[in-house]
Amino acid sequence: MKKIIIYYFSGTGNTWWLATGLQAQLKLKGHSVDCYSIETLAIEDLTQQAAAADHIILGFPVYGSTAPGPMLDFINLFPDSHTTQGISIFATQALASGDTAYEIGLKFIRKGYDLKQTRHFRMMNNLHLPKFRFYKPKNDARVDKLLEQNRPLVSKFAAAISADCTHIIGNNPLGHLLGNLQRKHIDRLIASASKELKTDASRCTLCGTCQRICPTGNIELSGDSVRFYDQCALCLRCYSQCPTAAILLGEGSEDEKKFPRYKGPGKDFNVDLLIQKK
Numbered sequence: 027m028k029k030i031i032i033y034y035f036s037g038t039g040n041t042w043w044l045a046t047g048l049q050a051q052l053k054l055k056g057h058s059v060d061c062y063s064i065e066t067l068a069i070e071d072l073t074q075q076a077a078a079a080d081h082i083i084l085g086f087p088v089y090g091s092t093a094p095g096p097m098l099d100f101i102n103l104f105p106d107s108h109t110t111q112g113i114s115i116f117a118t119q120a121l122a123s124g125d126t127a128y129e130i131g132l133k134f135i136r137k138g139y140d141l142k143q144t145r146h147f148r149m150m151n152n153l154h155l156p157k158f159r160f161y162k163p164k165n166d167a168r169v170d171k172l173l174e175q176n177r178p179l180v181s182k183f184a185a186a187i188s189a190d191c192t193h194i195i196g197n198n199p200l201g202h203l204l205g206n207l208q209r210k211h212i213d214r215l216i217a218s219a220s221k222e223l224k225t226d227a228s229r230c231t232l233c234g235t236c237q238r239i240c241p242t243g244n245i246e247l248s249g250d251s252v253r254f255y256d257q258c259a260l261c262l263r264c265y266s267q268c269p270t271a272a273i274l275l276g277e278g279s280e281d282e283k284k285f286p287r288y289k290g291p292g293k294d295f296n297v298d299l300l301i302q303k304k
């Protein structure tokens with residue numbers, strides 16, 4: 027039996043679904059598995075907690091072939107391994123992620139970990155904005171179909187971790203080419219898209235949901251308006267979860283037919299699962 031810890035960041039729920047599914051599969055194999063959204067952790071506890079694990083797993087959504095800002099910050103704080111602990115990295119993606127999981131895995135090799143697995147899982151897209159049109163998120167049976175397709179892959183991932191196998195994807199010329207191309211532009215895309223954050227005052231009920239769920243503390247309700255700072259990670263959680271679709275991200279984003287907002291993976295998903303401390 028291994029002691030395993032899963033740390034994940036999820037903007038709109040896909041990575042939460044993968045992480046909790048993986049936890050369940052690993053538990054079935056007899057391992058002791060804790061699973062944390064990094065937003066709910068006290069960073070002071072991290073060093074002790076990580077040192078006690080036999081195997082660590084990190085999960086996050088792909089943002090232009092790298093990890094979201096909150097996960098990159100978390101990785102920077104992550105302690106070194108003095109016993110060459112095993113680490114596995116997985117990323118959820120809408121279409122293509124090049125060498126993402128491997129690229130993040132390299133950071134852990136430098137910290138003394140033994141990189142065992144890198145995996146990418148295709149899930150529903152959550153990014154379709156006037157300035158960045160990918161493909162429209164769907165909130166129907168197509169989400170369930172993707173989840174069904176992923177179930178056996180999650181199970182295989184768990185089996186490989188359990189058996190201590192090494193399986194690295196993304197470390198090839200095509201993966202690096204695509205990854206490098208995407209990483210070049212992602213910071214600029216996030217900065218420019220998040221500058222367009224605003225609320226439609228005619229829709230906003232000042233309910234405070236956006237402020238409560240923002241992972242970077244970028245949103246503040248002050249008086250009868252909503253204020254955005256410059257810490258947006260473009261995770262799209264506020265945009266997707268605003269009960270009245272009052273958060274706008276660019277000219278035309280108020281049109282929910284043209285720019286549908288992703289509501290998350292399946293009926294069990296609830297945004298509070300990402301932020302509630304255990």
Ligand SMILES: Cc1cc2nc3c(=O)[nH]c(=O)nc-3n(C[C@H](O)[C@H](O)[C@H](O)COP(=O)(O)O)c2cc1C
Binds near residue numbers: 040042261
């Ligand atoms: C800022 C941003 C950048 C993204 N970049 C990519 C990308 O490069 N390739 C890709 O396939 N999906 C990309 N996506 C889509 C997400 O990775 C995908 O929908 C993911 O499963 C969302 O996970 P979450 O629900 O846990 O946040 C991007 C999404 C966002 C918000």
